[in-house]
Amino acid sequence: MPTPGNPQRRFRLADDALWAEYGQACRDVNGSADRSDDIRKHVEAVVAEWKKRRRTS
Known part of the structure; x- marks a missing residue:
């Protein structure tokens, strides 16, 4: 459950078995x-x- 004031991020994974x-x-x-x-x-x-890679480039 998200904390009040914080956005809730979502992603989709269609494979229920996975x-x-x-x-x-x-x-x-x-x-x-x-x-x-x-x-x-x-x-x-x-x-x-x-x-880290950006700092060393």
């Missing part, structure tokens, strides 16, 4: 079924790498 398997993978790998937290961490890592 989404369910991703949830299971998150539980097995991360110990949590919080897929949004896993996606958030991925986005943060990609942006951090991008910023």
